[in-house]
Amino acid sequence: MKSTKREIKLCLACMEIHEVDTVEVEDTEIFKGEEVSFQAVYEYCSRSDQLIEQEEMIKANSLAMKDAYRIKVGLLTSNEIIEIRNQYGVSQKDFSEILDWGKATITRYENHQVQDRAHDAVLQKIDSDPKWFLDTLEQVKERITIKAYQKYYRIGAAQFKGKQNQYLLESIEAIYAEFENKEITGGVSLNLQKVVEMINYLASKVTSLHKVKLMKMLWYSDALHYKREGKAISGLVYSALPMGAVPEGYDQIVMLDGVEFDTVAYGDHIGYKFKPVLEFRIKELSQTEREAMDAVVSAVGELKAEEIVEKMHDEEAYQCTGKNCIISYSFSKNLSIS
Ligand SMILES: [Zn+2]
Incomplete structure (x- = not known):
């Protein structure tokens, strides 16, 4: 029995004025066939050694008992229900x-x-x-x-x-869990915040940034930074697909919060045209990373999709990588952009 408060008042047990404690007691009751233990609150008369349950205590103790029951049988507590509604x-x-x-x-x-x-x-x-x-x-x-x-x-x-967005982040991280080797990650762990910034940065510099071009420009940026600084920017892992480098988890990446695009119809297929979010600001990308991206923008930013694919096909990194295999960053030293 733990006392939480003590005051001089009329004691309802002995009907005299004296110091009355408010106490916490571990109670046990049977509710719907279950034995439940809970913390109950009472007043305590030390003269008659009796517990007194005031009206508001009856309510609070009953709720405490029912919440203990709810927890015991795996139901939401009253507070959890309030939180769900408030959410x-x-x-x-x-x-x-x-x-x-x-x-x-x-x-x-x-x-x-x-x-x-x-x-x-x-x-x-x-x-x-x-x-x-x-x-x-x-x-x-x-x-x-x-x-x-x-x-x-x-x-x-x-x-x-x-x-x-949380599901997307988790699914991309699950894809990347198996990639550890520096040759394929460029020596940095996947940083999706940086990936989102890279896409926005490129979209703010390149007027017509479609899917194929974006993927190539991400690869060029990572590869060039690796060539210059010995490490990639994003931690993305790229495979050599027929149209050139494609980052693993690409479909999920473009759906992340902070990546925006317009859908544009070309004949009978739909294309994505990427655009920077309103008030885009760089928080994660470093000076050298921005410089590498600027160099990529001036080298290939004006190229049409088929021209950048052609340029990618000429890269040693592409030619020496098996079809659909992961591209090693070790080829970056001979990248056509410097
Ligand atoms: Zn008393």
């Missing part, structure tokens, strides 16, 4: 609308009523899957105010975007 900035009333539950259901779950498993699963899904929240929100659009809908949509969309 989307939704009111209790609107959250019940969105979930298509009874008006007071959420309010009750955030308090004393232990949620059933099906509802718990829905709440966990909403927590981990902002896309699902957005889809669900869309279905109940008519039942909440436009202003509230717009607010929830904005928050949900931002959460979704953050999650998506």
